[in-house]
Amino acid sequence: MSRASSSRQSLLPLRVADNARMNLETPKSKDRPGFGKLSMPKPQSGTSERRTSFFGTRTSGAGMSRNSTFGAFGGAEKMKDPRPLHDKAFVQQCIKQLWEFLSENGFPNSVTIKSLQSPSTKEFLKIFAFIYSFLDPTFQMPTSKIEEEVPRVLRDLGYPFALSKSSMYSVGAPHTWPQILGSLIWLIDNVKLFNNMKKQDLLFGGFSEGSVDIEDGVEFNKMFMEYTAKTYDRFMQGADTFEEEDEEYRQKIKKIYNVDESHLEAVSEKHRILCEEVERLEKESQQDRLMAKRSEKLKLQTDLQKIQSYRNNLEIFKTNLEQKVASVSEELEGAELQVETLKKEQSRLQHVLENQKFSQADIERINHERNELQQMIATLTKSREEAEQHMWNEEIALAKAKESVEAELAEYHRLARKLKLIPSSASNACGRDFEIKFSAECGLSKIGQNKTHIHIPLMNMISEVEEELGRLTNHKLSLEETVEQVNCNLFDKANDIKQLKEKIRKVDEEMEQELQETEREEEKWASELESMEDHRKRLQKKVTEGYDEAAEQLKAAQQEYHLVLQETNEERRTVGTNLSNVLDIATNHLSILDKLLQEHSSRVDRDYRETIQEDELKDLMETVEAYIAKAKSL
Known part of the structure; x- marks a missing residue:
């Protein structure tokens, strides 16, 4: 069946599956913004008829009509967004990309990733106007009919997916925000592409010998466009595989990037x-x-x-x-x-x-008073040192007493928590606060208060516990009497168990003899089972080989069945077309014959009437009538 013999679309499945296509990836610059968030996946169809065209059908120079796989911006049919906008991980990735773009480009309002989870309509309009201003600096967001203006702007830019007016009323709703977020990401990609195009005077620069400026993508873009043009030309001519072009493109890429x-x-x-x-x-x-x-x-x-x-x-x-x-x-x-x-x-x-002049007695008296004063000073100094030493010892004793009190208090708190008395919401606290809050400023009043609030309830609880303990002690004594009775019964049962053990020993000896016989039988059965297992493996190997052969035959039969089915469909279509043409020709022929017969009948009637009117035929008619009458008489 020739693919170039007619202008019809092919009904055969693609000769190469989608996953067998060459993955054409090249190293990209980290600083160069990527474009391709809206790359359309190839339709999972088995025939080339199901390749959806967004621009309409185009006819190639070879006479073949192949459908385009790029967008349907002008088509009336709504296109379904292939991006996983209902996937939470993908939505979070888009939100992070939107936040990074706004932060890097100086968005005037404060925005966070949390606020972008469910923004209001006012925030969305500010973000949309900010992003669109990169494409049109003179753009002013209108104050009325926002629900019509935003979809119209996206539609004019060529956004391939429709946004409804109702989605503009509830932008942050969980069922509308992913679609609107997808439109913003598409708009950001357009802004990045527009900025890259503005930085370059030409789309493609010329190649230069020994050029290493490939990070900007100029040489790569030109090479990729040449590869795309060649493969698309081959595709429009009916080819589904491009091994030669792929290999040539791969070699050029390796040469450019020195792989x-x-x-x-x-x-x-x-x-x-x-x-x-x-x-x-x-x-x-x-x-x-x-x-x-x-x-x-x-x-x-x-x-x-x-x-x-x-x-x-x-x-x-x-x-x-x-x-x-x-x-x-x-x-x-x-x-x-x-x-x-x-x-x-x-x-x-x-x-x-x-x-002044002093006498000897005055001098002696003054010296005596001085000595007394010096002794008094020494005594007072010693008293002061003793007082300071006493104060230091008292401070040390106070610190030690404080440490001991804190240790005892910590032990008290530990025991109270163990007994479930702290905090007040504990099971045994009964709503009371048994926690002691100690500080250096605590006095006798605080200690008396703690004694009132803690000691008295604790004594009440101790009395209750002692009563419960007495009741449990009585119960324990009754249980001990029961245990003594049970022990007597156990002694009787132990004697019975000795007799039973003797019987069990005899039974064990008999069982051991039977087990030895059983082991000999098991060894015999094990040898037989091993031989059967070898036989089973041989049979399984033969069955596996037969199954593989049958599977290959089934695969070949299926391929042959598909070919026969395709040929049958092709012949059925050809027969239907021929039958339709024959029926059209027969119908036209019958209509022409009917018309000719009508014309001939009218002409014969006219000639008959003209002949009847002639006088020469009157005698003939009389003779014929006489002949007919004579024939009837006979």
Whole structure:
């Protein structure tokens, strides 16, 4: 069957499946924005008739009509969006891409990924106007009929999917936001493409010898367009595979990017080994590491709580020391003032001593008074040192007492939590707060208050527990009497068990003899089973070989069936066409014959009437009538 013999579309399936197409990927620059978020997947159809055309049918130069696979911007049929807009992961990726574009390009309003999960109509209009301003800086968002203006702008730009007016009223709704988000992503791709086109004076620059400027995509784009033109020309001529073009394009790409195949294979193998190692390590240690991290987290949280409590205690202790330092500083200031007063008095007395004349008795009396004063000063200094030492010992004793109280208080809290008395919502607390809050400022009133609120309820609870304990003790005594009775019964049963054990021993000896016989029989059956298993494997091998052969025959028969079915469909179509043509010709022939017969009948009638009117035929008619009458008489 020739593919170029007529202008009809082919009914045969594609000779190459979609997944067998060459994946044409090239390295791309990280800075170059990508375009291709709206690339249409190839329809999963088995025939070339089902390739949907968005521009309409085009006829190739060879006379074949092949449908285009690019968009249907002018078609009346609505196109279904092939992107997975109902996939949450894809939607989150689109939201992140939209947020990155707005952040990088200086969007005037504050926007976050969380706010883009369900934006309002006002926020959407601001985002749409901001993105569209890159394409049309003079664009002004109208104040009325927004639900008509936004779809119209997208339709004028060539957006291939329809947006309804109702979706503009509830932009952030879960059933409308993914479609509107898809239109914004498409618009962002157009902006990126437009910006790339503005940076280049020409679409394709000329090739230069030794050019290495391939990151901007100029040489690659030109080569890709040449490859696309060649393959599309072959496609329009009826080809479905492009091995030669693919190989040529692959070689050019390798030449441009200096691809080292051996290095790529080594890197791929190394990457595969590393991925397997990472996966193995994750499977082996993920759970253990997780448990270790959790236990470490709990330990760190406990340490943090201890450090915070210790810090609070240190702050309280620091406050107390600051107060004591302030009081001591005041005393020191008073002592300094007293020392200055004494110095002034000493200087005055020294001046008096120098300017006056004393007797020997006065000098002795003054020396005696001085010695007494020095002894008094030494005594007071010693008393002061003893007082300071006593104060320091008292502070140490207070700190130790505080530590012991805190330790006992912590032990009390631990026991209270163990007994489920803390917090007040615990099961045994009965709504009471048994927690003791201790601080350095606590006095006798606070201790008495704790005794009132904690000691009395605890004593009541202890009395209740003692009553319950007495009841349980009585119950225990009754249970012990029951246990004694059970032990007596057990002693009787033990004697019975000894007799039964003797019987069991005899039965075991008989059973052991039977087991030995059974083992000999099992060995015999095992040898027979092994021989049967070998026989089964041989049969299974033969069946497998027969099945593979039958499967190959079935596959060949199916291929032959498809070919015969295609030929039959083709012949059926040809016969139908020929039969229709024959019926049309027969119908036309019959109509022409009917018309000719009518004309001939009218002409014969006319000639007959003309002949009847002639006189020469009257005699003939009379003779014929006489002959007929004579014939009837005979």
